[in-house]
Amino acid sequence: xxxxxxxxxxxxxxxxxxxxxxxxxxxxxxxxxxxxxxxxxxxxxxxxxxxxxxxxxxxxxxxxxxxxxxxxxxxxxxxxxxxxxxxxxxxxxxxxxxxxxxxxxxxxxxxxxxxxxxxxxxxxxxxxxxxxxxxxxxxxxxxxxxxxxxxxxxxxxxxxxxxxxxxxxxxxxxxxxxxxxxxxxxxxxxxxxxxxxxxxxxxxxxxxxxxxxxxxxxxxxxxxxxxxxxxxxxxxxxxxxxxxxxxxxxxxxxxxxxxxxxxxxxxxxxxxxxxxxxxxxxxxxxxxxxxxxxxxxxxxxxxxxxxxxxxxxxxxxxxxxxxxxxxxxxxxxxxxxxxxxxxxxxxxxxxxxxxxxxxxxxxxxxxxxxxxxxxxxxxxxxxxxxxxxxxxxxxxxxxxxxxxxxxxxxxxxxxxxxxxxx
Amino acid sequence: xxxxxxxxxxxxxxxxxxxxxxxxxxxxxxxxxxxxxxxxxxxxxxxxxxxxxxxxxxxxxxxxxxxxxxxxxxxxxxxxxxxxxxxxxxxxxxxxxxxxxxxxxxxxxxxxxxxxxxxxxxxxxxxxxxxxxxxxxxxxxxxxxxxxxxxxxxxxxxxxxxxxxxxxxxxxxxxxxxxxxxxxxxxx
Numbered sequence: 221x222x223x224x225x226x227x228x229x230x231x232x233x234x235x236x237x238x239x240x241x242x243x244x245x246x247x248x249x250x251x252x253x254x255x256x257x258x259x260x261x262x263x264x265x266x267x268x269x270x271x272x273x274x275x276x277x278x279x280x281x282x283x284x285x286x287x288x289x290x291x292x293x294x295x296x297x298x299x300x301x302x303x304x305x306x307x308x309x310x311x312x313x314x315x316x317x318x319x320x321x322x323x324x325x326x327x328x329x330x331x332x333x334x335x336x337x338x339x340x341x342x343x344x345x346x347x348x349x350x351x352x353x354x355x356x357x358x359x360x361x362x363x364x365x366x367x368x369x370x371x372x373x374x375x376x377x378x379x380x381x382x383x384x385x386x387x388x389x390x391x392x393x394x395x396x397x398x399x400x401x402x403x404x405x406x407x408x409x410x411x412x413x414x415x416x417x418x419x420x421x422x423x424x425x426x427x428x429x430x431x432x433x434x435x436x437x438x439x440x441x442x443x444x445x446x447x448x449x450x451x452x453x454x455x456x457x458x459x460x461x462x463x464x465x466x467x468x469x470x471x472x473x474x475x476x477x478x479x480x481x482x483x484x485x486x487x488x489x490x491x492x493x494x495x496x497x498x499x500x501x502x503x504x505x506x507x508x509x510x511x512x513x514x515x516x517x518x519x520x521x522x523x524x525x526x527x528x529x530x531x532x533x534x535x536x537x538x539x540x541x542x543x544x545x546x547x548x549x550x551x552x553x554x555x556x557x558x559x560x561x562x563x564x565x566x567x568x569x570x571x572x573x574x575x576x577x578x579x580x581x582x583x584x585x586x587x588x589x590x591x592x593x594x595x596x597x598x599x600x601x602x603x604x605x606x607x608x609x610x611x612x613x614x615x616x617x618x619x620x621x622x623x624x625x626x627x628x629x630x631x632x633x634x635x636x637x638x639x640x641x642x
Numbered sequence: 643x644x645x646x647x648x649x650x651x652x653x654x655x656x657x658x659x660x661x662x663x664x665x666x667x668x669x670x671x672x673x674x675x676x677x678x679x680x681x682x683x684x685x686x687x688x689x690x691x692x693x694x695x696x697x698x699x700x701x702x703x704x705x706x707x708x709x710x711x712x713x714x715x716x717x718x719x720x721x722x723x724x725x726x727x728x729x730x731x732x733x734x735x736x737x738x739x740x741x742x743x744x745x746x747x748x749x750x751x752x753x754x755x756x757x758x759x760x761x762x763x764x765x766x767x768x769x770x771x772x773x774x775x776x777x778x779x780x781x782x783x784x785x786x787x788x789x790x791x792x793x794x795x796x797x798x799x800x801x802x803x804x805x806x807x808x809x810x811x812x813x814x815x816x817x818x819x820x821x822x823x824x825x826x827x828x829x830x
Contacts, residue, residue, distance in 0.1 A: 292798065292799070293797075293798060293799035293800065293801075296799040296800065298808065300784070300809065301808060301809055301815055302815065304815070305815045305816070336690060337690075461772070463718070463719060463745075464771055464772050464773065465772045465773050466719070466720060466721070466722075466771070466772075466773030477745070479745050484745075484748050485748065573689045573690065574689050574690075574694075575689065575690045575692075576690075576692055576741060576750070576752070578721075585721070587721060587722055587741075589722065589724065589739070589741070591726070600724075600726050602722065602724040602739075604721060604722040604741075608776065608780075609722070609773055609776070609777070612772070612773065612775055612776045613772070616772075641799060642799075
């Protein structure tokens with residue numbers, strides 16, 4: 221390690237230079253005085269390298285960060301307040317807009333929370349379909365994060381390869397739900413429709429082609445000397461600090477803690493699948509990158525298993541009070557019309573109670589804490605947003621590092637502005 | 643007769659042993675009572691299998707710190723915390739809800755405290771959990787709950803010059819001057 225790799229080292233060099241200068245000519249003005257002053261640098265709110273709207277006011281000593289003050293809330297949309305006036309099914313689009321890189325996970329997590337409250341059991345086929353979609357979402361989330369990390373370290377090519385694959389996944393979403401980014405996918409009680417033949421076809425094709433692209437991406441980065449020099453030992457955090465800061469998801473696993481909601485509290489039949497939880501050792505940027513890469517492979521494993529063993533049967537629960545009847549039936553059948561009206565107007569009866577449900581989101585434990593007083597809307601809905609919780613560690617992680625390390629750390633933490641500010 | 647009487651408690655025991663969640667909750671409640679005394683907790687419930695206890699703001703810091711240090715169940719992960727407002731509860735309008743999790747034993751615990759809106763001061767958890775910092779700022783921002791001892795209690799998501807706490811119930815989401823949208827048809 222060179223002497224100027226640390227803040228103390230830099231100070232020492234300056235001190236030595238000044239001491240030598242004053243020894244040579246004690247009367248000469250000290251030209252280096254400005255080196256002792258700290259520079260204030262506004263990183264953000266809109267900066268291409270922050271990938272979202274959040275500001276960090278950094279105190280810089282030359283190239284090194286002495287302290288930082290993060291400001292968030294630039295795209296705060298008061299989702300928790302809005303949710304208090306919306307029926308359950310109208311809250312799904314709000315969840316889309318939190319972590320918009322993996323909105324299907326947010327949608328499914330919210331549906332499962334409501335199903336838990338209502339006591340609805342979802343048929344096995346719908347659970348497997350959800351698993352496929354959630355794992356696709358996890359892959360796209362990680363693709364974005366790792367692709368962008370490549371861009372921030374100066375490698376644009378890998379990003380373009382991965383974007384092409386993400387586009388193909390979005391086409392699968394489109395076949396399943398009709399939407400691409402903010403998917404509003406699934407319904408309370410199951411899925412809105414079965415997988416079409418085209419969707420299955422596209423999925424199978426993608427499953428066949430994607431591993432080669434991913435392998436190429438990994439070949440380009442994983443042992444690349446330039447890339448490793450930029451990310452190894454950058455922005456590290458110990459497991460103890462990470463737990464104290466409430467880290468979850470790939471960031472926590474990179475620090476060496478094997479906490480994964482899918483394994484600890486399996487939901488949506490995750491216990492049926494065989495997969496591994498990758499963990500890192502140091503919690504630095506390289507570990508986070510590698511954990512995400514490995515999770516992509518594990519997600520592929522899960523999707524393959526789910527697709528091969530996709531059970532036959534209904535794709536939604538037989539819960540007419542909560543699940544919209546088919547439109548044709550609404551025109552011909554009195555009960556269907558009544559249920560349709562009641563569900564759309566939010567007149568369904570919800571039990572009084574409170575429920576906490578969490579899913580493994582793209583970047584950590586995404587929790588929904590729902591308090592119902594029996595009314596048409598939640599009395600209180602609190603989102604446990606993993607970004608919001610772990611981004612507060614950012615200042616601690618980058619203090620003493622250089623500005624370019626701070627950029628790389630930020631992008632490897634996968635901070636999504638929509639989820640951060642909710 | 644004698645045989646039947648002997649059998650039924652044993653059958654109950656096996657039934658309790660078969661339900662691991664209930665067993666864990668019983669174990670946890672036992673620990674809570676042992677560590678902090680049975681009279682500390684009121685309203686012990688288990689909605690959807692998650693043990694929920696209510697305590698007072700005077701005890702909350704001791705309890706969370708005690709659970710963090712406890713080596714038996716290791717409830718040392720603060721999953722989330724949030725504020726809540728019940729305007730009808732005279733003298734206990736505001737509340738804070740803490741969710742703790744043991745990553746070793748996979749046990750969750752929900753602790754609630756309630757306090758008057760006129761005196762919304764609760765102890766901070768930032769000395770125990772770094773993650774409490776922004777969660778408490780969020781609760782302050784939304785509900786105006788003051789956390790004594792917090793290092794930097796300023797608004798986090800809303801603008802700094804906002805002069806009210808928007809998640810409180812008296813601030814309706816809809817424009818208050820509208821009369822066509824009543825709760826009867828459009829809920830709250």
